[in-house]
Amino acid sequence: xxxxxxxxxxxxxxxxxxxxxxxxxxxxxxxxxxxxxxxxxxxxxxxxxxxxxxxxxxxxxxxxxxxxxxxxxxxxxxxxxxxxxxxxxxxxxxxxxxxxxxxxxxxxxxxxxxxxxxxxxxxxxxxxxxxxxxxxxxxxxxxxxxxxxxxxxxxxxxxxxxxxxxxxxxxxxxxxxxxxxxxxxxxxxxxxxxxxxxxxxxxxxxxxxxxxxxxxxxxxxxxxxxxxxxxxxxxxxxxxxxxxxxxxxxxxxxxxxxxxxxxxxxxxxxxxxxxxxxxxxxxxxxxxxxxxxxxxxxxxxxxxxxxxxxxxxxxxxxxxxxxxxxxxxxxxxxxxxx
Amino acid sequence: xxxxxxxxxxxxxxxxxxxxxxxxxxxxxxxxxxxxxxxxxxxxxxxxxxxxxxxxxxxxxxxxxxxxxxxxxxxxxxxxxxxxxxxxxxxxxxxxxxxxxxxxxxxxxxxxxxxxxxxxxxxxxxxxxxxxxxxxxxxxxxxxxxxxxxxxxxxxxxxxxxxxxxxxxxxxxxxxxxxxxxxxxxxxxxxxxxxxxxxxxxxxxxxxxxxxxxxxxxxxxxxxxxxxxxxxxxxxxxxxxxxxxxxxxxxxxxxxxxxxxxxxxxxxxxxxxxxxxxxxxxxxxxxxxxxxxxxxxxxxxxxxxxxxxxxxxxxxxxxxxxxxxxx
Numbered sequence: 001x002x003x004x005x006x007x008x009x010x011x012x013x014x015x016x017x018x019x020x021x022x023x024x025x026x027x028x029x030x031x032x033x034x035x036x037x038x039x040x041x042x043x044x045x046x047x048x049x050x051x052x053x054x055x056x057x058x059x060x061x062x063x064x065x066x067x068x069x070x071x072x073x074x075x076x077x078x079x080x081x082x083x084x085x086x087x088x089x090x091x092x093x094x095x096x097x098x099x100x101x102x103x104x105x106x107x108x109x110x111x112x113x114x115x116x117x118x119x120x121x122x123x124x125x126x127x128x129x130x131x132x133x134x135x136x137x138x139x140x141x142x143x144x145x146x147x148x149x150x151x152x153x154x155x156x157x158x159x160x161x162x163x164x165x166x167x168x169x170x171x172x173x174x175x176x177x178x179x180x181x182x183x184x185x186x187x188x189x190x191x192x193x194x195x196x197x198x199x200x201x202x203x204x205x206x207x208x209x210x211x212x213x214x215x216x217x218x219x220x221x222x223x224x225x226x227x228x229x230x231x232x233x234x235x236x237x238x239x240x241x242x243x244x245x246x247x248x249x250x251x252x253x254x255x256x257x258x259x260x261x262x263x264x265x266x267x268x269x270x271x272x273x274x275x276x277x278x279x280x281x282x283x284x285x286x287x288x289x290x291x292x293x294x295x296x297x298x299x300x301x302x303x304x305x306x307x308x309x310x311x312x313x314x315x316x317x318x319x320x321x322x323x324x325x326x327x328x329x330x331x332x333x334x335x336x337x338x
Numbered sequence: 339x340x341x342x343x344x345x346x347x348x349x350x351x352x353x354x355x356x357x358x359x360x361x362x363x364x365x366x367x368x369x370x371x372x373x374x375x376x377x378x379x380x381x382x383x384x385x386x387x388x389x390x391x392x393x394x395x396x397x398x399x400x401x402x403x404x405x406x407x408x409x410x411x412x413x414x415x416x417x418x419x420x421x422x423x424x425x426x427x428x429x430x431x432x433x434x435x436x437x438x439x440x441x442x443x444x445x446x447x448x449x450x451x452x453x454x455x456x457x458x459x460x461x462x463x464x465x466x467x468x469x470x471x472x473x474x475x476x477x478x479x480x481x482x483x484x485x486x487x488x489x490x491x492x493x494x495x496x497x498x499x500x501x502x503x504x505x506x507x508x509x510x511x512x513x514x515x516x517x518x519x520x521x522x523x524x525x526x527x528x529x530x531x532x533x534x535x536x537x538x539x540x541x542x543x544x545x546x547x548x549x550x551x552x553x554x555x556x557x558x559x560x561x562x563x564x565x566x567x568x569x570x571x572x573x574x575x576x577x578x579x580x581x582x583x584x585x586x587x588x589x590x591x592x593x594x595x596x597x598x599x600x601x602x603x604x605x606x607x608x609x610x611x612x613x614x615x616x617x618x619x620x621x622x623x624x625x626x627x628x629x630x631x632x633x634x635x636x637x638x639x640x641x642x643x644x645x646x647x648x649x650x651x652x653x654x655x656x657x658x659x660x661x662x663x664x665x
Contacts, residue, residue, distance in 0.1 A: 091481050092420045141654065152419045156598065156657060159420060160650045163591050167646030170515050171639060174508070181504050188496045264489045271482060313500050319493035323486045330482035331469055 012277045012287075019290045026294060027071065030301040031063045038063075061196070068203075069194040069258055070296040070314070074265055076206045076255040078292025079213050080248040081266030082273065082284050086224040087244045088151045094267040095252035097158040098245070101261035102165035103134025104253075105187055109169050112179045123186065124198060128257035135249045137161055139242075151227070154241075188313030189262035191300050202254040209251035213285055216244060220281040262315045265292050268326045275333040295322050341603055345617040349399075352624045356395045357387055360631060389522075397521040398627045398641065399620045400529050401586045402596075406619025407537050408579035409593030410600070410611055414547040415571045416477045422593040423579035425484045426572065429590060430491035431462025432583045433514050437495045440510040441502035448520070451513060456584035462491060463576040467569070474565045476554065480572075516589035516642020518627055529585050536577045537616075544608035547571070551606075589642040592619045595653045602656060622649050 032038050038055050046056035047064075077095060084093040096102070107130025108123050138161045142154030173180045219240045222230045230237040252266065273287040299317035357373075358364045364372070364383055372379040372387050405423070412421040424430070435458025439446050467475070470483040499507045546567050550557045557564050579593065600615035623641055626648060630639035 090418060090420060091478060092418060092425070092485070097420075153657070155419050157654070159594060160654050163594075163646045164650035167591075167643045167650075170511065171643045171647070174512055174515060174640070174643075175637070177504060177508055180508060180511070184500055184507065188500045267485060268489070271485075313496060316493045316497045316500075319489040323490045323493070326489075327469060327483060327486040330479060330486060331472060 071293045073255040073259040074293040074296030075289040076251040077266040078269035078288035080251040082270035086220040099134035099161040100131040102162040103130040104256045106165045124257045131253035189260035189315035205254045217282040393521040396526045398624045402620035402623030403616040404582040405592040406596030406615040408575045410597040411575045413597045414551045427462035428459040430488040431458040434491040434494045452584040459580035515640040516587035517640035547608040591646045
């Protein structure tokens with residue numbers, strides 16, 4: 001069951017290839033669409049024989065970075081969500097449960113309160129540091145002490161730290177209207193105005209994380225059976241849990257730094273994957289990587305198209321597009337088994 | 339029993355402190371005279387104690403106990419350590435409704451906010467349950483549908499908060515942060531009579547909760563009509579936490595931690611968890627409100643924020659500080 005092909009693998013491969021094609025098509029469409037329509041041919045030329053014209057500049061400096069940011073952020077969030085659900089064995093888990101979103105938001109709000117509104121680059125580093133620190137703290141709290149060896153300890157530690165940081169953030173925002181005004185678009189999650197330099201800054205971390213995640217997939221299957229089963233299969237669950245969490249911090253921290261707390265992708269894409277391809281994480285992870293990117297790109301493009309606004313928060317359209325599909329799947333495919 | 343006594347003593351101490359302390363602090367003798375209605379008491383003190391502090395205190399007590407009870411029900415029915423009334427979409431539904439009323443209506447009357455909160459909460463919970471129904475329900479399906487619908491409602495809230503007028507958004511955030519500022523005896527009485535039946539009923543059905551937490555199959559083989567019990571429990575939980583949200587906004591953390599604290603203190607039997615959870619919830623919200631009033635006076639911090647700020651470290655201490663092995 002764990003190794004070797006069965007008849008369903010062909011179907012899963014087909015679904016994955018289909019999603020890949022959709023992703024390529026959707027990315028192309030996203031680049032061509034906007035205030036100024038640009039033909040795919042021009043896009044091709046802008047990439048491979050750049051001549052400095054207005055269209056080419058538009059493609060390389062605005063459209064393409066935005067699409068790339070959506071691609072890396074979407075796949076990173078979805079894969080880290082799948083890892084979190086495997087590690088905690090809990091359907092409510094997402095990268096946010098490690099305090100990633102709450103930590104990033106708190107760091108950004110703190111920065112704005114003390115130094116005033118800054119540029120996107122500065123937000124990015126603060127967000128990444130905040131996310132990383134919060135997640136490490138959650139892990140430390142969840143791994144030591146009497147509750148340390150159960151996943152419940154980790155889950156509760158995450159809930160505690162995330163709630164605490166969110167409360168601190170609200171306390172600041174309630175008294176400081178100017179920061180609230182500056183930060184509210186960031187907290188909704190957005191891909192607007194991302195630069196190539198910003199994408200390039202986080203892309204290495206996300207790529208490393210994704211590759212590491214695929215190598216981890218086999219161990220995730222074991223880990224998702226629960227600590228006792230994992231131990232009796234010869235796995236040291238504590239070690240692999242630590243590795244998995246490190247990957248989640250790398251992936252989700254970078255994604256949140258780049259695109260703001262787009263929480264929902266990391267929660268539903270893994271569920272959609274599991275409801276579609278089954279419980280094997282060697283299938284779930286690639287499906288999440290492609291599906292997450294697809295959902296974010298589609299949502300961002302739809303937001304730009306329908307609301308004709310460059311800064312429409314992508315987090316909102318993700319929910320509007322993803323949730324109905326997810327509800328349909330959950331209603332029809334989620335059986336009695338927990 | 340000793341534990342319950344301890345909690346009750348703590349609660350009474352908090353009651354006395356909340357009545358005495360504030361912008362104008364009363365001495366213990368003044369407080370006693372005012373409470374006993376002796377002729378020496380000044381009318382000013384009587385006004386402070388009976389019209390301002392007492393309703394607020396009672397509201398905090400009721401809301402805390404209600405949220406803890408609802409959380410206990412959800413924890414047992416969903417069998418998930420993260421389960422709290424919010425899983426049913428109660429918080430996101432109330433938040434979306436209140437945000438919509440504040441941002442979209444030009445001058446919403448204050449009375450409308452609790453009503454909008456309650457309606458939003460109940461509509462969401464009903465939608466989650468109905469969508470999850472398919473020849474019966476399962477905890478997993480309720481959780482998943484709750485995630486999906488909750489995300490839709492949150493998307494509406496986020497959209498409104500990103501594009502609404504900034505003053506309105508901040509007003510909505512303060513309401514949503516959860517507070518017991520605007521308490522009066524009418525509200526307290528209303529909430530009390532609303533809560534008493536569902537909470538009593540929840541306590542009576544402790545045994546059913548003891549059974550259902552073992553899982554659908556085990557519960558069924560013990561002769562329990564699982565779907566009926568789960569449906570009833572979800573209705574109770576919605577009635578209780580919807581009313582609490584309407585009265586005080588989103589005081590989120592109590593429903594999650596109070597049941598965990600209680601089950602760590604008294605073990606797995608729900609007949610014993612309910613009173614301890616309700617007491618802990620009431621103590622947590624009352625203490626938070628008191629601290630929120632005093633800490634940065636004259637500025638008042640909403641109780642919902644303080645609940646998380648003091649509840650989270652305390653809960654962490656309870657989990658990790660004490661070597662309390664769990665059965």
